[in-house]
Amino acid sequence: MEQVSEGITFRHVSKVYAPGGEPAVDDVSLAVPEGSFVVLLGPSGSGKTTLLKMVNRLFEPTSGSICIDGTDIRELDVTALRRRIGYVIQQIGLFPHMTVARNIAIVPQLLGWDRRRIDARIDELLDLVDLPREYRSRYPSQLSGGQQQRVGLARALAADPMLLLMDEPFGATDAITRAALQKQMISLQRRVHKTVLFVTHDVDEALALADRIAILRDGRLVQYDEPCALLTEPADAFVRELLNADDRIRQLALLRVESVMQPIGPDGAPASAPRLAAGEAVRQALSLLLRPETRAVTVVDGGRPIGIVTIDSIRAAACEDGAP
Ligand SMILES: Nc1ncnc2c1ncn2[C@@H]1O[C@H](COP(=O)(O)OP(=O)(O)OP(=O)(O)O)[C@@H](O)[C@H]1O
Ligand SMILES: [Mg+2]
Known part of the structure; x- marks a missing residue:
């Protein structure tokens, strides 16, 4: 594989949960260039979440290595590593007893930012994800699902991490909210240029958001390419069917x-x-x-x-x- 020092590089990464069992991730090599939006796409059980969670070391690979900006993540302190990474999950995971402002402030507080800086950052983030600043004092239960997702995104961006891991972040929302969140994500990415690894099993979402799409099946990487290239040159029948590549409308x-x-x-x-x-x-x-x-x-x-x-x-x- 070519030398990539910036971004995330997976080298022959495998993960076997139960000894002797089938690998959940099977010899995946993949480079996510700095500043690019890469989508992991594949059916349920194909290993997307497992691959993502190995980046912030919620799981450790059974074999292979993962580097961030050229450094093997095993050499990094886990807490420091996680603070460099914004993580958004489908269940959002906002703390229900904390206001929107306090939820967003979690990582900056851990990093010891002063109050004024945190305050200004909260306003900035609410603007960025297009939520009224008055929502600072609301509790998560006083927001719609889509609004909660946006707070989750604001929280992940709070300490300006270079890397964002997003696991089906819009999965729980209705089609209209989901489309709105996708649009917002695109315009946000135009401004912030994060390195994003984004999991979905929604093909349209993948095509709308990705610079490049990694297609997984049974833990293996089947094809890794730009959306147009996947549609015009699918590697095999599985990719062709998954993307419905013969569909001109798509x-x-x-x-x-x-x-x-x-x-x-x-x-x-x-x-x-x-x-x-x-x-x-x-x-x-x-x-x-x-x-x-x-x-x-x-x-x-x-x-x-x-x-x-x-x-x-x-x-x-x-x-x-x-x-x-
Ligand atoms: N903690 C775990 N212990 C044992 N097996 C696991 C664990 N987590 C996932 N697996 C298995 O590993 C495989 C890949 O799971 P993973 O969660 O990575 O899939 P996924 O692509 O994210 O699926 P989905 O789209 O349903 O979220 C599955 O067969 C799953 O049962
Ligand atoms: Mg998953």
């Missing part, structure tokens, strides 16, 4: 509207056309175009029209990459 979810738009003509943008912000997915444009009497969607950047998407422009772009 591929459109990965293309940004800018990549299929045409320049605005001399007449300017059609006045009645619906608008989409640059960065939105082509699939979004397609669903607008399926509305009655909608022939074009105007792409805007900071409120300024920059192009037009039509069914024809989508078709032209979708056929370019050798699709049938």
Whole structure:
């Protein structure tokens, strides 16, 4: 494997829980480059959580090694290691008897930050995850599930860890909240550039969030690639089926509207056309175009029209990459 000093590097990592039993993780080698968002995707029992928990040493590998920024994590003090890592789990794990502010402040307090710095950080984090600052004094039971997830995320980010481990963090929320949290995660990652290892078994979530996706099956790494590459060149029938790679609509979810738009003509943008912000997915444009009497969607950047998407422009772009 190539030398990667920054980020997380797994080298031939295996985990066998019961001696003589089947490995839960089986000879996985994987490099998560610094600042990248890597999703572990696979069916239930494929070893995703086990792999994640070995990074903060909740479990130790049976064999192989894990390095963070070039240092074998066995050489690091466990407490110091965990404080460098933000950890978010599906059950959120907020302390029910503590307010939102105190939940967020846990790690900064352990690190001995002064009161004023912690206070300012809480406000900053609530802004970052888009929660009103007034929620500081609420208790977890006074928040919706999605809001609790966001507090969980704020707490994980509190001491500005370089590394985030997220195990199905949006799993317990409804589809709308989940989509909103995913969007927020994407825009957050654009600003904070953490190294993120994110577990899900939701394919759409993986495709929406990941820079690269690691596909696990029975503890083994089947394929590790960028979303588009996984869809166009699945390693085997399992990956093809898991990703439903023949589904063109899914591929459109990965293309940004800018990549299929045409320049605005001399007449300017059609006045009645619906608008989409640059960065939105082509699939979004397609669903607008399926509305009655909608022939074009105007792409805007900071409120300024920059192009037009039509069914024809989508078709032209979708056929370019050798699709049938
Ligand atoms: N603490 C444990 N002791 C023994 N076996 C375990 C333990 N934790 C997990 N396993 C087993 O290891 C395998 C992988 O489990 P793991 O929790 O890593 O899967 P997963 O991919 O996270 O699944 P899910 O999507 O259901 O969360 C499973 O067969 C599971 O039964
Ligand atoms: Mg799991």
